[in-house]
Amino acid sequence: MKLKSFSYFLIMSTLIFAQNNYPIVFIHGFMGWGPDEMGGYNYWGGKKDYIDQLEKNGHKVIELSVGPVSSNWERAIEAYYQLKGGQVDYGEKHSKKFGIIRKPKDKVYDGLYLAWDSNNPIHIIGHSMGGQTARMLLYLLNNEFFIDNQELEKEKSRLLGHAYNGMIKSITTISTPHNGTTLSEIVTKTIPFVQYFVGIAGVIGTRFFDFNLEQWNFLRDDNESWPSYLNRMRTHNAWETKNISAWDLSLDGAKELNNYLQASPSVYYFSFVTSTTSQREDSFFHDSVAGSSILIRTRSKLLGSRVGYWSDGNETDSTWYENDGVVNTVSMYGPSTGINGLDPIVEYDESELLIPGQWYWIKLSNMDHWSIIGHLGGGGRLNRAQKELEEHMVRLKKLPL
Secondary structure, three states, X not given: OHHHHHHHXXXXXXXXXXXXXXXXXXXXXXXXXXXOOHHHOEOOOEOOOHHHHHHHOOOOEEEOOOOOOOOHHHHHHHHHHHHHOEEXXXXXXXXXXXXXXXXXXXXXXXXXXXXXXXOEOEEEEEEOHHHHHHHHHHHHHHOOOEOOOOOOOEOOOOOOOOOOOOOEEEEEEEOOOOOOOOOHHHHHHHOHHHHHHHHHHOOOOOOOOOOOEHHHOEOOOOXXXXXXXXXXXXXXXXXXXXXXXXXXXXXXXXXXXXXOOOOOOOOEEEEEEEEOEEEOOOOOOEEEXXXXXXXXXXXXXXXXOOOOEOOOOOEOOHHHOOEOOOOEHHHOOOOOOOOOOOOOEEEOOOOOOOOOOOEEEEXXXXXXXXXXXXXXXXXXXXHHHHHHHHHHHHHHHOOOO
């Protein structure tokens, strides 16, 4: 009996302390891009290539390229098929509801991780909206979906209509607006970020960036200029629906997502919280700290004094003024505005045993929305951001098998 007990202890100790080597999947945020776009200017790292460096350091990493302005539902489905391979299928009910093409003919993928299943799970790291997309992907994997409201006929796709559990080991969100951002309508309508980097990449007039909206029958015309393409995107009728990034990033849209994207008791959660503002001496308002770029300073000041409103009449309070230039810092810790209340959210402590189903936050002050992934900031910020990412990769490998 003692021998059996010791054997059980030995097995459990091995499982707890052995390192996993599961692939780590990177999902970009709103207006993000993949490895073959932007003339070689990297979403993850800017002029550096974080993905390449992580691979050289021995990590298994996969970089995805999902719709930069699409809804989290469609981005998550695209992520699934990019990993598993096959024809993207947004689902019969969803496609009919929003009048989109259910199976866009050009969205067929070979698969970047064909072995992906419950025995070969993944870690996901999502920046900004990419964190919401990661949570949506987990939801689509774990739940069955039906075509009819009586739940008699299941969706028929490789992903939808099934319940796949255990395929995601952890979700890490970086500067993610879990509860929305009070700047959503400005950010999504002006699309400032990609325009700025168009100039850096030096590829204006080329096919360097694609809104990837074939499901809306929105394609770039041959030889169409970037300004024309961008203007058509701004005025497309997709923005008037809930099936678009603008809704998911808004206070009401994020709250609606939080109603059903609840933390799974079998998944580990981490949130990197960024801030590049400080409170004014004479008020609760916030201004950007020294060292922020012009692009960040302007929006930090606006966010730092802006009140947001939910459709039920409630408004944000002074805790929403702190921000990273794009997202309110208070919104990054974890989901807290759904009908079921906030997910369990605590500060990360490396000395404590991690519990799945609970959010662990790590706050980085003097770090803006883009410096955290290698853009805009000075050398000090960018080096610190890269170091934080490398340390977190090691942290993920230490999660139990």
